[in-house]
C-alpha cells in the first residue's frame with residue numbers, strides 16, 4: 001500500500017503457521033517482544049469466541065530484521081505457529097499426502113468466500129478457500145501492526161479501540177475519553193471491550209441469546225488514534241488521502257462491511273452548521289504542537305484527507321458471523337442437490353477482536369504515512385525529522 005512501508009501476510013487457518021513481513025521500518029527501533037505477544041493475546045479475547053481460541057496461545061517468533069532487541073532496517077519477518085496444526089498435519093499436508101484424509105468443505109457456506117473462491121480458483125470444493133479467507137489471518141496483521149505501533153510511539157502516538165455495539169445493544173454516548181480506552185486495553189479479562197459496564201452487560205445478553213439460539217451477531221468497533229500530528233496524508237492526490245487509505249485498510253478486514261470516519265454516517269443527516277468542528281486558538285498552549293483548538297470532533301481528526309491533530313476516529317461495522325450452528329441452505333458441490341451449508345467450529349461474536357485487528361491496520365496505515373512524511377533510514381533520523389516538523393509547527 002505504501003512505497004515506504006510494505007506489509008504482507010501468508011499462512012492458512014489450519015496450516016503450520018502464519019507469517020507477516022514488514023519492510024521499510026527504520027533501523028534502531030526497540031522491539032518489545034512481550035508487547036507483540038500481548039497484542040496477539042488481545043486479538044484472541046472476547047465473549048462469544050469459539051473453541052479455536054482455546055487451542056491457540058499465539059506468540060510472535062521474529063525470524064529476521066531484529067537483532068539485539070532493535071530493528072536493523074531489513075525486512076522483518078514474524079512467524080506465529082498454529083497449535084491446531086498438529087490436528088491437521090495429515091489432512092492438510094504440504095506434500096501430496098493421503099487423499100482419503102482430506103477434509104473437503106462439500107457445500108459452500110453463505111457469507112463466506114467459499115463459493116466465489118471455488119469458482120475463481122477452480123477448486124471442486126471449498127477447503128483451500130476457507131483456509132486462506134479465514135480471519136485467522138488477522139493474527140499476522142496484528143503482529144505487524146504491533147511493530148507499526150512501536151514506531152508511532154516514537155512520535156508519542158497511540159492506537160487503541162473500543163466496542164460501540166454488539167447486535168442491537170449500543171453504547172449510547174460513544175464519546176469515550178482516551179484514558180478510559182487506554183484502561184480497557186490494560187485489562188487482563190476482556191468481556192466485550194466496551195467502556196461502559198451497563199452497555200457491556202446488554203451486549204453480553206445479545207451474545208447469550210445467539211449462543212442459545214444457534215445464531216450469530218455483528219456490531220461496531222471504534223479505533224482511536226491519539227496524539228497523531230497534523231499533516232499525515234494529503235489532499236493533493238486522491239490515492240494519498242488519509243481517509244481513503246484508512247477506509248481501505250479497515251474494510252479489508254474479514255466481516256467489516258462499512259467504515260465510518262468520525263461521525264460520517266450521522267452527519268449526513270445533520271445541517272452543515274452542526275456538522276463541522278469550529279476552530280479556536282489558545283495562546284497558552286505550552287507543550288502542544290499548535291495552539292489551534294476545536295470545539296468538537298465530528299470529522300474524526302481528518303479534513304481534506306489530512307490529519308488535523310485531533311484524535312483520529314475510525315469505526316468498523318461488522319456483519320454477523322457467517323457460520324451458523326443451525327446452518328443455512330446451500331448446495332452440494334458434487335451433486336448440486338440442496339443441502340445445509342457445511343459447519344466448522346466458529347465464533348459467534350468477534351467485535352472486540354476485530355477492533356484489535358483494525359488497530360493494527362490503522363497503525364500500519366499511519367506509520368506508512370509518517371514514514372512518507374518524515375522518512376529516515378534510522379529511528380534517530382526519523383525522530384530528528386519529526387522533531388524538526390514539530391518546531392516548524394510551534395513557530396507557525
Ligand SMILES: Cc1cc2nc3c(=O)[nH]c(=O)nc-3n(C[C@H](O)[C@H](O)[C@H](O)COP(=O)(O)O)c2cc1C
Nearest residue numbers: 111112113133135254255322323346347350353354
Ligand atoms: C477476528 C475475526 C474472527 C472471525 N471469526 C469467524 C469465525 O469464527 N467464523 C466465521 O464464520 N466467520 C468469522 N469471521 C468472519 C469471516 O472471516 C468473514 O465473514 C468471511 O471470511 C467472509 O468475508 P467477508 O465477510 O469480508 O465477506 C471472523 C472475522 C474476524 C475479523
